[in-house]
Amino acid sequence: MHLSNTEENYLKAIYKIAERKNKSASTNTIAKYIGTAPASVTDMLKRLAGKQMINYERYKGVTLTTIGGREATQLIRRHRLWEVFLASRLRFSWEAVHDIAEELEHIKSEELVNRLDAYLDYPKFDPHGDPIPNAQGKFTLRNQMSLSAALPGNKVVLLGVREHETSFLEYLNELNIGLGTEFTIKAFNNFDKSMNILVDHNKETLLSEKVCQILLVKKI
Amino acid sequence: MHLSNTEENYLKAIYKIAERKNKSASTNTIAKYIGTAPASVTDMLKRLAGKQMINYERYKGVTLTTIGGREATQLIRRHRLWEVFLASRLRFSWEAVHDIAEELEHIKSEELVNRLDAYLDYPKFDPHGDPIPNAQGKFTLRNQMSLSAALPGNKVVLLGVREHETSFLEYLNELNIGLGTEFTIKAFNNFDKSMNILVDHNKETLLSEKVCQILLVKKI
DNA sequence: AGTTATTTTTAGATTGGGCTAAATTTATTG
DNA sequence: CAATAAATTTAGCCCAATCTAAAAATAACT
Ligand SMILES: [Mn+2]
Ligand SMILES: [Mn+2]
Ligand SMILES: [Mn+2]
Ligand SMILES: [Mn+2]
Numbered sequence: 001m002h003l004s005n006t007e008e009n010y011l012k013a014i015y016k017i018a019e020r021k022n023k024s025a026s027t028n029t030i031a032k033y034i035g036t037a038p039a040s041v042t043d044m045l046k047r048l049a050g051k052q053m054i055n056y057e058r059y060k061g062v063t064l065t066t067i068g069g070r071e072a073t074q075l076i077r078r079h080r081l082w083e084v085f086l087a088s089r090l091r092f093s094w095e096a097v098h099d100i101a102e103e104l105e106h107i108k109s110e111e112l113v114n115r116l117d118a119y120l121d122y123p124k125f126d127p128h129g130d131p132i133p134n135a136q137g138k139f140t141l142r143n144q145m146s147l148s149a150a151l152p153g154n155k156v157v158l159l160g161v162r163e164h165e166t167s168f169l170e171y172l173n174e175l176n177i178g179l180g181t182e183f184t185i186k187a188f189n190n191f192d193k194s195m196n197i198l199v200d201h202n203k204e205t206l207l208s209e210k211v212c213q214i215l216l217v218k219k220i
Numbered sequence: 221m222h223l224s225n226t227e228e229n230y231l232k233a234i235y236k237i238a239e240r241k242n243k244s245a246s247t248n249t250i251a252k253y254i255g256t257a258p259a260s261v262t263d264m265l266k267r268l269a270g271k272q273m274i275n276y277e278r279y280k281g282v283t284l285t286t287i288g289g290r291e292a293t294q295l296i297r298r299h300r301l302w303e304v305f306l307a308s309r310l311r312f313s314w315e316a317v318h319d320i321a322e323e324l325e326h327i328k329s330e331e332l333v334n335r336l337d338a339y340l341d342y343p344k345f346d347p348h349g350d351p352i353p354n355a356q357g358k359f360t361l362r363n364q365m366s367l368s369a370a371l372p373g374n375k376v377v378l379l380g381v382r383e384h385e386t387s388f389l390e391y392l393n394e395l396n397i398g399l400g401t402e403f404t405i406k407a408f409n410n411f412d413k414s415m416n417i418l419v420d421h422n423k424e425t426l427l428s429e430k431v432c433q434i435l436l437v438k439k440i
Numbered sequence: 441a442g443t444t445a446t447t448t449t450t451a452g453a454t455t456g457g458g459c460t461a462a463a464t465t466t467a468t469t470g
Numbered sequence: 471c472a473a474t475a476a477a478t479t480t481a482g483c484c485c486a487a488t489c490t491a492a493a494a495a496t497a498a499c500t
């Protein structure tokens with residue numbers, strides 16, 4: 001079944017919305033996510049339903065069908081593999097890779113993505129720590145938790161970030177925090193739920209509650 | 221100035237047609253090259269003229285303007301750099317790279333193409349031996365001639381091919397002829413202008429006039 | 441030069457993807 | 471539970487890129 005770039009983007013949006021809300025995706029949510037008018041979404045939903053990609057019933061939300069889900073997963077696979085390529089091979093910074101990968105992900109060639117995967121040594125996670133589905137669409141799971149759930153005294157390593165905003169990633173760059181960075185939690189401040197952490201043995205850093213919730217870590 | 225993929229393809233077509241015919245490009249020629257109806261071409265020519273990309277006058281052919289030429293050259297640069305990436309890094313065969321590069325060439329990022337160029341060590345020629353313009357749009361020239369112009373006794377090396385058809389390239393693969401292959405011309409057959417060449421010291425091969433004209437070589 | 445053939449353009453239609461404004465359905469709330 | 475609010479769909483429009491059929495301009499030939 002041939003899908004246009006736009007159709008693929010809708011499937012990915014539905015996938016990500018349903019993943020996070022753990023339910024069906026509503027017209028308005030999709031509109032907000034894609035950045036179009038709700039009326040345009042309704043049009044597209046009808047077309048995607050016609051292609052058996054989604055289950056659509058007027059005024060109810062939509063869910064992906066099996067093949068729709070597979071398409072979405074493969075798109076995410078391509079996106080994240082290209083992000084790895086851009087970061088690891090072309091030395092792009094982690095805040096720069098997403099926008100370019102948004103275009104690269106639509107290149108249509110099964111052979112290309114599989115060769116790229118092999119060339120990159122079958123990476124399991126992208127430059128933001130998000131899991132890369134394999135050719136069969138299977139994601140790698142791993143133990144990780146929000147930094148908010150860690151306790152003073154814990155030593156942790158950064159595995160991922162829930163927020164991909166350029167400005168946020170640049171903020172982390174300034175703090176010398178990136179994937180793989182290890183740090184110790186020195187204090188938890190109950191009044192505002194912020195944390196004091198020690199990164200480089202020299203400078204102590206304050207992270208707000210919001211930032212702590214975004215950072216995904218593992219105890220070491 | 222923003223150009224759609226389609227508009228870029230038209231500019232490239234005009235560039236290549238004018239390059240080979242060494243003149244302006246006609247509506248019908250463009251239509252044949254792109255694979256659309258002449259009426260569609262006329263529409264597009266008007267739009268490209270509106271964007272100052274081509275010089276268009278009803279019923280005369282078209283030529284690229286300075287900025288139109290620059291866009292075409294940059295597109296060719298991206299195309300050929302991606303072909304190098306696909307062949308040299310992902311180990312695609314030279315007959316497989318073109319179709320994928322047709323899509324990759326439209327990825328919009330100056331930074332991306334320049335980093336890719338650096339990553340590939342600033343290649344000067346693509347997997348078919350075609351020159352790759354540098355960031356300033358300058359092509360590398362080199363001494364090469366059609367194999368038809370070589371003489372019996374000459375030892376030559378293959379530098380490029382004028383024809384990129386999959387079936388033709390696969391034919392060369394079967395003959396064990398690729399870029400960099402060296403061979404000696406054993407005989408020129410006047411009646412049909414075919415040539416006998418010796419590739420591997422063991423087997424002698426017959427090349428038709430058509431093939432000889434396509435192969436670009438240098439005496440060694 | 442006049443007639444025919446070819447090339448190119450115009451006219452009018454279609455499809456994908458978008459928009460706004462109005463209508464309709466579902467949800468919330470006094 | 472009726473009335474208002476919010477979400478969703480329908481109606482009608484637009485633009486890019488294509489098409490076919492017909493008209494107009496240019497080229498080729500007796
Ligand atoms: Mn991304
Ligand atoms: Mn990512
Ligand atoms: Mn090519
Ligand atoms: Mn090439």
